[in-house]
Amino acid sequence: MLAAFQERIRAAAAGGAPLRLRGGGSKDFYGGELAGEVLDTRGHAGIVSYEPTELVVTARCGTRLDELEATLAASGQMLAFEPPRFGAQATLGGCVAAGLSGPRRAAAGAVRDFVLGARLLDGRARELSFGGQVMKNVAGYDVSRLLAGSLGTLGLILEVSLKVLPRPAQELTLQHELSEDGALEALNRWGAQPLPITASAWRNGVLWLRLSGAESAVRAAAKSIGGKAVADPWTGIREHTDPYFAGDMPLWRLSVPAHAPALGLPGDQMIEWGGALRWLRTEADAATVRAAAERAGGHATRFRAVDKSAGAFAPLSPLLLRLHRELKAAFDPAGIFNRGRLHPGF
Amino acid sequence: MGEALPVARADAARQAEVARALREFLPARAVLWQEEDTRPYECDGLTAYRNVPMVVALPETAEQVQRILRTCHALGAPVVPRGAGTGLSGGALPPGNGVLLSMAKFMRVLRLDPRARLAVVQPGVRNAAISDVAAPFGLYYAPDPSSQIACTIGGNVAENSGGVHCLKYGLTVHNVLRVRGFAMDGEPVDFGSEALDAAGLDLLALMIGSEGLLAVATEITVKLLPKPLAARVVMASFDDVQKAGDAVAAVIAAGIIPAGLEMMDKPATHAVEQFVGAGYDLDAAAILLCESDGIPEEVEDEVARMQAVLETAGATRITISGSEAERLKFWSGRKAAFPAVGRISPDYYCMDGTIPRKRLGEILQFIGAMERKYGLRCPNVFHAGDGNLHPLILFDANDPDQLRRTEAFAGEVLEKCVAVGGTITGEHGVGVEKIDQMCVQFGAAELETFHAIKRAFDAQGLLNPGKAVPTLARCAEFGRRHVHGGQLPQPGLPRY
Numbered sequence: 061m062l063a064a065f066q067e068r069i070r071a072a073a074a075g076g077a078p079l080r081l082r083g084g085g086s087k088d089f090y091g092g093e094l095a096g097e098v099l100d101t102r103g104h105a106g107i108v109s110y111e112p113t114e115l116v117v118t119a120r121c122g123t124r125l126d127e128l129e130a131t132l133a134a135s136g137q138m139l140a141f142e143p144p145r146f147g148a149q150a151t152l153g154g155c156v157a158a159g160l161s162g163p164r165r166a167a168a169g170a171v172r173d174f175v176l177g178a179r180l181l182d183g184r185a186r187e188l189s190f191g192g193q194v195m196k197n198v199a200g201y202d203v204s205r206l207l208a209g210s211l212g213t214l215g216l217i218l219e220v221s222l223k224v225l226p227r228p229a230q231e232l233t234l235q236h237e238l239s240e241d242g243a244l245e246a247l248n249r250w251g252a253q254p255l256p257i258t259a260s261a262w263r264n265g266v267l268w269l270r271l272s273g274a275e276s277a278v279r280a281a282a283k284s285i286g287g288k289a290v291a292d293p294w295t296g297i298r299e300h301t302d303p304y305f306a307g308d309m310p311l312w313r314l315s316v317p318a319h320a321p322a323l324g325l326p327g328d329q330m331i332e333w334g335g336a337l338r339w340l341r342t343e344a345d346a347a348t349v350r351a352a353a354e355r356a357g358g359h360a361t362r363f364r365a366v367d368k369s370a371g372a373f374a375p376l377s378p379l380l381l382r383l384h385r386e387l388k389a390a391f392d393p394a395g396i397f398n399r400g401r402l403h404p405g406f
Numbered sequence: 407m408g409e410a411l412p413v414a415r416a417d418a419a420r421q422a423e424v425a426r427a428l429r430e431f432l433p434a435r436a437v438l439w440q441e442e443d444t445r446p447y448e449c450d451g452l453t454a455y456r457n458v459p460m461v462v463a464l465p466e467t468a469e470q471v472q473r474i475l476r477t478c479h480a481l482g483a484p485v486v487p488r489g490a491g492t493g494l495s496g497g498a499l500p501p502g503n504g505v506l507l508s509m510a511k512f513m514r515v516l517r518l519d520p521r522a523r524l525a526v527v528q529p530g531v532r533n534a535a536i537s538d539v540a541a542p543f544g545l546y547y548a549p550d551p552s553s554q555i556a557c558t559i560g561g562n563v564a565e566n567s568g569g570v571h572c573l574k575y576g577l578t579v580h581n582v583l584r585v586r587g588f589a590m591d592g593e594p595v596d597f598g599s600e601a602l603d604a605a606g607l608d609l610l611a612l613m614i615g616s617e618g619l620l621a622v623a624t625e626i627t628v629k630l631l632p633k634p635l636a637a638r639v640v641m642a643s644f645d646d647v648q649k650a651g652d653a654v655a656a657v658i659a660a661g662i663i664p665a666g667l668e669m670m671d672k673p674a675t676h677a678v679e680q681f682v683g684a685g686y687d688l689d690a691a692a693i694l695l696c697e698s699d700g701i702p703e704e705v706e707d708e709v710a711r712m713q714a715v716l717e718t719a720g721a722t723r724i725t726i727s728g729s730e731a732e733r734l735k736f737w738s739g740r741k742a743a744f745p746a747v748g749r750i751s752p753d754y755y756c757m758d759g760t761i762p763r764k765r766l767g768e769i770l771q772f773i774g775a776m777e778r779k780y781g782l783r784c785p786n787v788f789h790a791g792d793g794n795l796h797p798l799i800l801f802d803a804n805d806p807d808q809l810r811r812t813e814a815f816a817g818e819v820l821e822k823c824v825a826v827g828g829t830i831t832g833e834h835g836v837g838v839e840k841i842d843q844m845c846v847q848f849g850a851a852e853l854e855t856f857h858a859i860k861r862a863f864d865a866q867g868l869l870n871p872g873k874a875v876p877t878l879a880r881c882a883e884f885g886r887r888h889v890h891g892g893q894l895p896q897p898g899l900p901r902y
Contacts, residue, residue, distance in 0.1 A: 113655040114762055136661055165602065172608055173580050186851040194760040195792035196577065196832035198566045198615045199840075199847050200875065201859050205579070205611035209603070226661035248521050252545065254632040254701065277704035317600035319522035336602045358601035374605040379593050383862055384606055390858030402606065 061104045065216060066185040068099055073183055073394040081212040081398055083122060084149025087158045089364050091211050091372050091401045101153050101216065108219060109193070112137055116176060116193045118221040121153025128152055132224055140168035140225040144298050153217045159209025162298040163259035163270070166318070166333035172208035174223045180207065180215035183392030193221045206387075212398040213406070214391040228258070228272035233294070234287035236267045240322045240331070243267045247334045248319050255281045261297050262331040263304060268293055297332065300364075304330050304341070310365035312340040312349050316358030323352050339363075346370035371404060381405070416460045416503040424505065425461050427477050432470060438462040447506050450491040450498040451553075454755075454803065455838055459486070459500030466511045468588075468624040475622065476592035478505055484871050485590070487618045489530060489561035492553045494756055495837025497564060497617050497873055504868075507622065509560050515539050516625065523630045524583060524600060529560025529623045533567075536628060545630035548575035551833070552741050559626050566615030568833040570666045570740065571697075573791035575631065577833070579614040584627035590864040595621050612859070617835050617874040620863040634699035637665065639733050640712045642721040643690035647671055650692035651766035653719035654790045657696060658763075660715045662708060666697040667791030668740050671770070674747070674785035674798070675739070681746035684739025685732075687723055694721075694790065695736055743787045744798070751783075751800035755812050759823030760794045760832035772822050773797050780811040794832035795823070821846050836874045844874075845881035853878060 072079045078096030088094060105122035112135040119128055125145050132138055142162030143155045156178070161170040177191030191197055191204035207217055238246060243262040250257055250269075256277050259270035269285065270292075271278045282289075296302030305311065314323065318335035327342025342349065346362060353360035359374035376384060381403075388395065388406045395406055416424075425439045438444050439461045448456040460483075465471045478485045484504030491498055500506040512528035515536070519525070520543035525536055533554040536547040550569035551557055557567070563585060568577045575581070584598035598610035613620055644650035650669055657664060670678070670693055675686040686693055696716065698708040713724055727733035739746075747754045761769055770786065777784050783800045799815055801808040820830040820843045830836070830843040844853070856875040860867065876884070 111762075111764065113659045114764060115658060116762075159603075159608070169576065169580060170603065172611055173576065182851075182855070188852050188855060189849075190852065192827065192829050193762060194794075194828050194832070195573065196568050196760045196789070196794045197829040198617075198833060198835050199829050199831050199844060200836075200852065200856055201620075202566070202579065202611050202615050203855070203859075206608055208611075209608055214607075226663065229661070248523075252520060252523055252543070252632055254634050256700075273700070274704045274707050276707050277701050280701050280703050315601040315603050317522060318602075319519070319600075333602060357599060359599070359605045361605070376606050377596070379589070379595060380606060380609070383609065386862035387607060387859065390855060390862060 062187070062218070065099070065104070065181055069181055069183065069185040069216065069396070072396045073185070076394060076396070078396050078399040081157070081216050083151030083154035084124070084147060086145060086147030086150040087154055090158060092404055093368060093400050095399045096396070099216070102151060104218060107131060114193070115195070115224050116221055117224050118193060118219060119152050120219050121151060121217050123152045124148075125150040125152055125155055133227065136227055137224045138227045139174065139222065141165055141171050141174055142298055143171060144300065146300060152220055156208050156217055156220050157210060157212045163261070163294050163332060166260070166336055167258040168225070170208070172205045175204050175208050175220060176223055177221040178204040178207050178217055179219040180217050182215045183394055183396055187218070188215070191221065195223060211402045213388060213402045215397060230275045230278045231258075231270055231272045231292075232278050232282055233290050233292050234269045234271065234282060234285060235290045236269070236287045237265055238262070238267045239265060240329070243331065244322065244335050250285065251318065251334050255285065257281075257334070259294055260332060260334050261293065263329065270294060297330075304328070304339070308366055309341040310343065310367070311363045312342060313361040313363040314338040314340060314349070314353045314358060315361070316353060316356040320356035320358065323356060325349060325352050350374055373402070376403070420503070421460050424478070424481055424483050427481060428461065428463055428474060428505070431473050432463065432465065436464040436466070436470075438464070447488070447491070447500055447508070450488065450493045450496060452494050452496040452837065452839055454809070455496040455499050457500050457502050459506035460503055462506045462508060464508045464511055471507070471622055471624055472588050472592045472594070474505065474507060475588050475590055479591045479866070479868060482866065482868065484868050486870050487560070487564070487622050489558035489564070490532070490556050492557040493561055493565065493835065493837065494758070495831065495835040495839040497835050497837035497870070499838050499873070501871070509558070512560070512624065520545060522600065524627055525630055526625060526627045527559055529563070529626055530558050533557050533559055533562055540630050541633070544633050546633050547628050548581050548631050549578050552744065559628065560623050563614055563623055563626055564616065564618045565833065565835040568789065568792070568794065570668055570737070570789065573667060574663050574665045579611060581629045582610070582614060582626060583629055585610060585613050585623045586625040587621050587623040589621050590866070590869040598627070600627060617837065618870040619860055619874055620869070622869070634665070636702040636705040637697060637699035637733060638705055638709050639666070639695055639697040639727045639736050640709060640716065641686075641725045641736055642694045642696065642716040643687040643723040644692050644694070644720065645690065645722050647692045647770050648767040649720045650694055651763065651790070653694060653716055653721065654763055656715050656719045657712060660711060662711060662715070664696045664712070664791060665699040666695065668695045669693070669788040669790040670740065670743065671786040673783065674743055674787050677750050677785055678739040678743055678746040681749055682738050682742045684735055686739055690722065695740060740787065747785060747798045747800065752802040752804070753800075755799040755801060755816060756834070757795065757797045757799070757816050757819055758831045758834040759820050759828055760792070761823050761826050761828035763790070763793045765826040765828070768826065769795065769822065773819060776815050776818055780815045782808065782811055782815060784815070789832070792832070793828065817843065838873055841874070841876045841880070842884045844876050845884050850878055850881070853881065
């Protein structure tokens, strides 16, 4: 498999023909335009090693995310960043390349926080290995974390080692009725207290909170926070199968400081991550949405939209753009991997 | 530890040229060049490597840092940033032909926002000082390297420092939101944000742990966490180190993530007990410190579970801290391990390898064999929860043969760490010290990639040159080839 990948990469580099690295294709909608001939990674699959007592799993890029998570669950463990799959075909390689995290992100960390090591093929078809399978490792630059969210632009991720965590003994979802301002105030207030809140979502005057941990911790926190116990809405929010995410209205993802006040943009909003993630269904023009995110100290991504002409990601400063170009060239000098997916220029 | 790096020395004319250029915008007190003034900067926490800097610059403002960098960039003079100088890998070893950039005057907390749960601080702020200013709001900064009373956040960012609580609360990379500063050419850089992510590649992750090779930080935004309401530590004795290692795995297998999980072997507890009287069991072959934190009810439950697991794993004695004072006393021994060892030996050399936890017994046996081979003692303290070992080789630096044996001892242990699937450095960095072992951990293609990353940030290679990443020529000279899993990978590569 590896040799076949290398051959494709060498041929592509020699001919300057772009490759589109693709696992299950569940995130084809995300990022810039898709360009190049598909290189399907799914043949390179399987868990390489998993020892629950080491809290580390190593698996190949084509491993299906649902299978990986089922294996961890059988040992009482999980990927704590709750990656959205957006389809049963989702693979580990795509999960790391997309760098998307789910409802537990604000409490547990993002994909990049759990990446311990990676193997990849660079644009010269060289097999590179960075990081490892240990929790602490400062030898060399942290390239494996850099791969998280790189959308396959730096190389073909072959294998990833991730830190895993035990599943909480108990989880409970509570519901409160609060205005947007009220919810943001409460989320920030609770955030400063040692409460086991592991997910939050607000929409249309309703706030859901998930508490996780030991039975005693969940019970005590539920008592102090109050609210009505309700069914788990988190799968729908994580996987965007919740009705909020249905339809063709452009979906924006605004990543802002949790303490940012209400953004006041037109449209239908869902707030996650204690206030740090604000989804917005709106027809408002891109400049307006991006400017509001920037004013709040964050950035806006046109996450899912039929019309991609406004570009997916917020523009980079001139210096950051130069660094991006040079890093891209360091890994992929011929510019063959996922051209235009992270930035229209490369 | 490698052979000392070749040291480029500048002549007096060059020294005068660079000092004069800096004096154009810095006051006299901020530019040191006479040896009596520059000698105090000759080394960091790794005193085996010393080099008097050509010039020391002590800026007080970000604008001054920018101008220093621009000036040095124009003059082609190397720059080495330095925080408190507590680093243990020689990362701040000064350039004999360049400028040591001391960030010691950047000591201000610029903003503390309890509602946003973050602090914006200058790089010279001490790690522990952040938690001190956050304490009135019930908040703290989680990473707590043992040197936290002295080490600065700028140095923590450079090394991606950990601490005894990082299994549960993460390393510096997990707790820093944003780093602002300047690239070597003086261009302002801004990585990360107060949001949980930023557009584009995660350059913040690349910057953290880059050992001062990519940019100079002048402002760092850290995440503050609510202080747990309760914490208790379980101290367990074992009559065998392997049993203690297995007990660590058993705790994790039980689904517990302790707030801290540390191991010390008998030579280490004996050294510490004389020094601080932490109440350690001196008969034990090894002790574990296993901490639980959270809300009081949760801590009670978790401590009971920890106790049950440790008993099943063969603990010969278990003591649970009954008060906050006792908890701190138990930790005081662990935190004082290095200075305590410093009292029983003229010098000690601290290693920093990380291994998969299951290989602990094997590594400890290997270290025992090395003690006999080199005729040197080596107590062990160990961040057991995350597999990070700190064996401390005792030696006398006045005896050149002991120093040579220590270096050989350390080199063998680090290479063993790589061979069992670990790494040569968990939290202290490569610096100049472990630069040869980088040739063992990485192949030519990875090293070339590191150099290409460096060039993207610093095309002329002026910022902290010669640290962290060896040249391929140096690896060829070092002569040991990259070995992974007992096999030479990339058989097609030229063997340097």
